[in-house]
Amino acid sequence: MNFHLVSIFPHYFESPLSSGLMGKAVEKGLINLDYIDVRHFAGDIHKSVDDRPFGGGPGMLLKLDPMVKALESIEAPGRIMMLSPRGKPLTQAYVKELGTEEDITLISGRYEGIDERLLDLFPIELVSVGDFVLNGGEAGAVCLIEAVSRLLPGFMGHEDSGEEESFSSGVLEYPHYTRPDDYNGLIVPEVLRGGDHGKIEWWRRERSLEMTLSDRPDLLPEARLTVEDIDYLRELPRTRLGRNLYIALVHYPVLNKFGEKVAVSVTNLDLHDMSRVACSYGLGGFYATTPIQDQKDLAEQLLSHWRDGAGSKANPDRAEAFSKVKVFDDIEAVVLDIEEQTGQCPRLAATSARLDRSKEAEPAMTFAEMQKWLVKSPVLLVFGTGHGLAEEVLGKAEGILRPIRFLDGYNHLSVRSAVAIIVDRLVADEF
Numbered sequence: 375m376n377f378h379l380v381s382i383f384p385h386y387f388e389s390p391l392s393s394g395l396m397g398k399a400v401e402k403g404l405i406n407l408d409y410i411d412v413r414h415f416a417g418d419i420h421k422s423v424d425d426r427p428f429g430g431g432p433g434m435l436l437k438l439d440p441m442v443k444a445l446e447s448i449e450a451p452g453r454i455m456m457l458s459p460r461g462k463p464l465t466q467a468y469v470k471e472l473g474t475e476e477d478i479t480l481i482s483g484r485y486e487g488i489d490e491r492l493l494d495l496f497p498i499e500l501v502s503v504g505d506f507v508l509n510g511g512e513a514g515a516v517c518l519i520e521a522v523s524r525l526l527p528g529f530m531g532h533e534d535s536g537e538e539e540s541f542s543s544g545v546l547e548y549p550h551y552t553r554p555d556d557y558n559g560l561i562v563p564e565v566l567r568g569g570d571h572g573k574i575e576w577w578r579r580e581r582s583l584e585m586t587l588s589d590r591p592d593l594l595p596e597a598r599l600t601v602e603d604i605d606y607l608r609e610l611p612r613t614r615l616g617r618n619l620y621i622a623l624v625h626y627p628v629l630n631k632f633g634e635k636v637a638v639s640v641t642n643l644d645l646h647d648m649s650r651v652a653c654s655y656g657l658g659g660f661y662a663t664t665p666i667q668d669q670k671d672l673a674e675q676l677l678s679h680w681r682d683g684a685g686s687k688a689n690p691d692r693a694e695a696f697s698k699v700k701v702f703d704d705i706e707a708v709v710l711d712i713e714e715q716t717g718q719c720p721r722l723a724a725t726s727a728r729l730d731r732s733k734e735a736e737p738a739m740t741f742a743e744m745q746k747w748l749v750k751s752p753v754l755l756v757f758g759t760g761h762g763l764a765e766e767v768l769g770k771a772e773g774i775l776r777p778i779r780f781l782d783g784y785n786h787l788s789v790r791s792a793v794a795i796i797v798d799r800l801v802a803d804e805f
């Protein structure tokens with residue numbers, strides 16, 4: 375496999391690409407490294423390859439002409455890739471795909487990057503090695519070359535080594551141990567010393583699953599999991615973010631379609647669907663608020679039908695779902711109730727289908743920001759009936775969650791749908 379390395383610092387690659395297995399692969403001719411020093415293509419006597427950016431701003435940019443000439447000098451560039459923080463993230467699946475190429479050209483930027491027009495002139499694929507900024511693309515290029523090369527037949531001792539590793543089947547690899555089996559009382563797990571390969575395989579799968587759930591739960595949605603894997607994962611202890619999330623459905627004060635402050639009546643459908651969401655996601659609690667006595671009576675009547683009445687006999691599941699619902703006058707009473715239960719004052723956040731466009735408005739809260747709140751303390755997330763929460767409720771909130779479908783024009787979901795979507799985004803299985 376041929377890597378063509380386009381850089382203003384080709385000597386950067388010398389040590390990492392000549393050490394260990396990588397060095398051996400180059401010696402064996404499995405990998406061929408072709409260094410293209412961009413400075414050789416600089417037109418002036420100073421061999422300058424950079425210049426100031428149009429429009430001002432800090433730093434310098436790599437100029438177009440030396441880059442173009444450097445690329446044109448490569449006879450068979452194959453897939454042309456440029457290391458860039460804005461590129462497609464380098465993953466094991468991406469690495470596997472690249473392993474089938476004969477030639478790969480890797481362009482390393484420096485300074486503030488490269489004149490954007492290079493992308494108009496060549497079919498360049500941008501690749502990132504992570505959401506951080508390096509001084510130059512060379513370190514990223516080394517990561518890519520190593521990851522791709524070690525999958526090539528003949529690179530590693532065992533042909534199957536690459537298959538068992540982290541990310542190959544979507545989960546992290548199990549832990550390894552070597553001699554001595556007892557290091558100052560730290561003993562290697564018995565099963566690994568027993569020689570029963572079936573047991574060893576299952577032990578390793580269990581450790582992989584455990585480590586993935588605790589260290590990288592974000593990998594689980596894409597992991598290929600068997601029913602046995604899922605049964606095992608279900609039994610593992612995990613801290614559920616849902617326990618800190620409390621939701622409230624406000625029936626007053628909310629807006630009507632004319633923007634007037636009104637009270638909206640309690641509905642059986644909202645209570646049902648939101649309590650089922652609260653139960654399915656293990657939320658701390660679900661509150662309905664209305665200060666109107668006949669509405670509170672109506673809510674209690676509905677709840678008691680499903681909790682203790684005929685509904686509970688016909689549908690015992692529903693009784694469980696309704697066990698978390700409480701009806702209070704207003705948000706202040708809800709906050710006090712949560713404080714009593716948890717000993718902590720919940721942080722208050724609101725939801726809205728609309729962005730706050732006022733000049734003094736803070737940017738809407740992201741789901742990731744709210745997840746950080748949930749790790750530390752109870753959070754009361756407030757939803758509105760009618761045409762949404764009135765300003766006096768929104769104004770009390772410490773943050774307003776970014777609307778669902780904020781990039782599209784029409785996002786008028788029923789409150790029940792919005793609750794399900796938002797709760798899933800915040801506290802899905804993997805978190």
Ligand SMILES: C[S@@+](CC[C@H](N)C(=O)[O-])C[C@H]1O[C@@H](n2cnc3c(N)ncnc32)[C@H](O)[C@@H]1O
Nearest residue numbers: 457458483486487502503506507508510511514
């Ligand atoms: C200092 S960085 C330029 C950063 C650029 N101004 C920005 O904010 O996106 C210089 C070069 O390093 C490389 N680089 C930096 N971070 C990278 C990353 N996370 N993945 C891949 N390449 C990276 C790119 O080749 C980039 O052109």
